[in-house]
């Protein structure tokens with residue numbers, strides 16, 4: 474429903490779009506998956522590394538403008554039918570699913586700050602500590618993210634990654650004149666493997682949000698004036714009918 478630079482499926486309330494458009498867009502998406510767009514849970518993203526648990530009492534937080542009540546970048550739930558949502562335009566969304574008798578799901582939002590702070594590894598640790606879930610049985614999906622060619626960071630940011638042990642072999646490389654290429658996908662993937670996620674349980678892809686204007690909003694490419702994509706994960710209410 475959105476037009477201009479926000480065309481066409483913008484799901485962010487805070488980017489100058491008309492709220493009616495955003496709500497209609499969300500409805501289009503969530504209807505497709507048989508979830509009520511009014512019942513999703515989202516937090517105000519702060520590029521931090523806090524992980525929080527959400528339950529039915531949080532239902533609808535973030536579904537309408539000004540209704541978020543939590544500030545965090547990683548959401549966890551063990552409750553059925555509660556869609557956990559997060560937003561991005563270049564940052565990486567990371568989905569976690571722990572199938573079983575008592576399933577748990579999570580979503581994390583990782584820009585450079587969250588990635589530097591190992592938000593992916595923190596979610597794995599959180600699931601282990603709070604739900605006794607072994608990393609070896611967690612399934613992880615990494616969403617499209619800005620690629621290393623499109624993501625130049627300054628020396629200050631690069632120094633922080635070097636200090637944390639990242640280098641040219643692991644997702645950070647000099648690109649001339651105090652600029653560096655940062656590969657969020659590679660670094661998040663490595664952190665997940667390091668945290669005990671099995672390689673065969675990781676799903677990712679090569680889509681770059683900046684390289685594909687026909688598909689994705691990109692904060693970098695569009696110089697800050699762009700929409701937001703939403704991603705969500707939920708535990709199904711019941712098994713699909715055979």
Ligand SMILES: [Zn+2]
Nearest residue numbers: 620623681684
């Ligand atoms: Zn790219």
